[in-house]
Amino acid sequence: MRDYELVVIISPSVADEEIAATMEKINQFIIERGGSTTEVNQWGRRKLAYPIRDFMEGNYVLTQFRMDPKLTAELEASLGLSDEILRHLLVRLSD
Secondary structure, X not given: OEEEEEEEEEOOOOOHHHHHHHHHHHXXXXXXXXXXXXXXXXXXXXXXXXXXXXXXXXXXXXXXXXXXXXXXXXXXXXXXXXXXXXXXXXXXXXX
């Protein structure tokens, strides 16, 4: 198990009430595969530096979690397929 940090930019077309549900899907993905979420921090709606899918702002959410390194590719593939998530960045925090 390793520590990771995940930042996702959720589409502004997603209602504020549905952001929690979107993050819950990600947390469930991690937990179902033996990982654990340590912190979820919503940064709120922010302006993007450049347009992504014709959006100029997005909802930023930071999540810290522990997970088996072999499953990170599966997590990133799942995030890439989601229509709600504009961009994501997954960073390993420790060895």
